[in-house]
Amino acid sequence: MAWLGLEHDAGPYYQTRRFDRYGEVIARMLAAGSAYHCYCSRERLDALRAEQMAAKEKPRYDGLCRDRRDPPPEGVSPVVRFRNPVDGQVVFEDLVRGSIAFENAELDDLIIARSDGTPTYNFTVVVDDADMGVTHVIRGDDHINNTPRQMNLLRSLGVTPPAYAHVPMILGADGQRLSKRHGAVGVLQYRDEGFLPEALLNYLVRLGWSHGDQEVFSRTEMIALFDLGAVHRAPSTFNPDKLLWLNQHHLKTADPAYVAGHLRPHLAQLGVDPDAGPDLAGVVCALRERSKTLVEMAEGARFFFADPVAYDEKAVVKHLGEEGRGALRAAQAALTELTEWTTEAIHAVIESVAAAGGWKMGQIAQPLRVAVSGTSVSPPIDQTLQLLGRDASLGRIEAALRHSRT
RNA sequence: GCUCCCUUCGUCUAGUGGCCCAGGACGUCGCCCUCUCACGGCGAAAACAGGGGUUCGAACCCCCUAGGGAGCGCCA
Numbered sequence: 001m002a003w004l005g006l007e008h009d010a011g012p013y014y015q016t017r018r019f020d021r022y023g024e025v026i027a028r029m030l031a032a033g034s035a036y037h038c039y040c041s042r043e044r045l046d047a048l049r050a051e052q053m054a055a056k057e058k059p060r061y062d063g064l065c066r067d068r069r070d071p072p073p074e075g076v077s078p079v080v081r082f083r084n085p086v087d088g089q090v091v092f093e094d095l096v097r098g099s100i101a102f103e104n105a106e107l108d109d110l111i112i113a114r115s116d117g118t119p120t121y122n123f124t125v126v127v128d129d130a131d132m133g134v135t136h137v138i139r140g141d142d143h144i145n146n147t148p149r150q151m152n153l154l155r156s157l158g159v160t161p162p163a164y165a166h167v168p169m170i171l172g173a174d175g176q177r178l179s180k181r182h183g184a185v186g187v188l189q190y191r192d193e194g195f196l197p198e199a200l201l202n203y204l205v206r207l208g209w210s211h212g213d214q215e216v217f218s219r220t221e222m223i224a225l226f227d228l229g230a231v232h233r234a235p236s237t238f239n240p241d242k243l244l245w246l247n248q249h250h251l252k253t254a255d256p257a258y259v260a261g262h263l264r265p266h267l268a269q270l271g272v273d274p275d276a277g278p279d280l281a282g283v284v285c286a287l288r289e290r291s292k293t294l295v296e297m298a299e300g301a302r303f304f305f306a307d308p309v310a311y312d313e314k315a316v317v318k319h320l321g322e323e324g325r326g327a328l329r330a331a332q333a334a335l336t337e338l339t340e341w342t343t344e345a346i347h348a349v350i351e352s353v354a355a356a357g358g359w360k361m362g363q364i365a366q367p368l369r370v371a372v373s374g375t376s377v378s379p380p381i382d383q384t385l386q387l388l389g390r391d392a393s394l395g396r397i398e399a400a401l402r403h404s405r406t
Numbered sequence: 407g408c409u410c411c412c413u414u415c416g417u418c419u420a421g422u423g424g425c426c427c428a429g430g431a432c433g434u435c436g437c438c439c440u441c442u443c444a445c446g447g448c449g450a451a452a453a454c455a456g457g458g459g460u461u462c463g464a465a466c467c468c469c470c471u472a473g474g475g476a477g478c479g480c481c482a
């Protein structure tokens with residue numbers, strides 16, 4: 001979360017430290033009669049459930065101990081159950097789905113404290129929400145069914161329930177929900193795979209939510225424009241290709257110095273010293289149109305920092321043969337004379353060398369490219385030489401000439 | 407089984423009764439640009455789950471069916 005730049009405003013709070021408070025509320029509910037002790041054994045409950053399932057009914061507690069008058073059985077530590085209303089319905093206006101209604105008759109008396117006295121989840125969250133004055137509960141739609149019980153609990157405590165918004169969960173490529181045990185990965189994996197936090201955020205915010213046809217959002221736009229009412233109701237599938245596209249988009253539009261900061265660890269990962277070469281921001285500008293991730297960018301940047309360069313022999317054979325070396329030597333001579341080492345000047349020199357020698361641009365650019373990068377792929381050759389600097393460029397050309405001769 | 411939720415191109419989505427024989431984006435395919443790889447530009451194929459209603463008119467409203475998901479714990 002910190003990597004994403006998402007920080008909590010308060011907390012965290014630990015429920016284990018609030019046990020006294022939960023106990024206090026339970027005691028109050030017991031005294032008020034909104035909760036009661038239940039002495040039913042697990043065996044009885046299991047049998048009951050089996051019976052109801054067999055009768056094609058929804059399994060639920062039958063309320064045996066609800067109005068128990070006889071003395072409780074010896075040696076049994078009871079659980080505490082909430083006395084849920086028996087009739088009427090619970091209706092709430094879900095902020096993403098609209099009106100949802102449940103019959104109270106469908107709900108049973110849920111356990112709020114176990115026989116060892118510890119409170120249960122549905123109860124603790126309700127007490128926490130009430131104590132902390134929570135106004136909006138936004139959670140996965142797997143909690144829709146818990147909502148009416150929690151609202152009843154809240155009301156019995158004399159608290160007005162908060163607004164609820166149930167958002168759909170995200171599906172993996174196989175159509176199954178992403179979960180801890182199924183397909184989900186931590187956000188830090190995206191960092192390691194070379195994604196920018198804003199790209200991930202942008203992708204995620206658009207998954208299940210939209211603002212017209214807008215695809216690209218800055219952090220501030222997300223905050224300003226996000227609206228629960230525009231959240232889609234159906235679950236959506238995670239699409240890695242679109243994430244990749246968005247990542248490149250942010251790579252291309254973000255401040256190069258900022259991107260450079262994110263690129264450093266990936267270079268280090270490759271064993272490259274980010275400070276032992278050309279200006280990083282410049283490298284970013286040269287590579288951002290040809291990199292979908294920072295990992296790709298680091299790989300593409302590698303040769304800028306590698307001395308001697310690692311030659312791709314297939315490229316050497318293809319571009320530094322007799323003809324290629326001739327072109328390379330011509331370029332070497334002209335470049336050596338060049339006093340002003342700028343992209344424009346380098347470009348002009350290469351063009352005139354090509355014209356003089358009767359070569360097409362490619363016939364001179366490729367030998368040069370292999371000479372300085374070791375491979376047949378790099379940013380535009382004029383830009384590459386400029387970034388590399390005069391000394392390194394000339395040195396590499398000389399080394400390549402020697403290398404290809406043997 | 408019962409209850410609740412969901413259903414527009416392969417994917418993310420626009421669309422809230424006429425502007426829709428359905429628009430955008432990713433991906434795919436073709437063309438252009440080009441010193442490599444890319445970026446970019448242009449273009450194409452591609453969807454309202456099915457069936458009934460309501461209405462002059464339905465992707466939008468209602469019902470049913472099918473399919474998907476969740477919940478039904480002394481788990482969270």
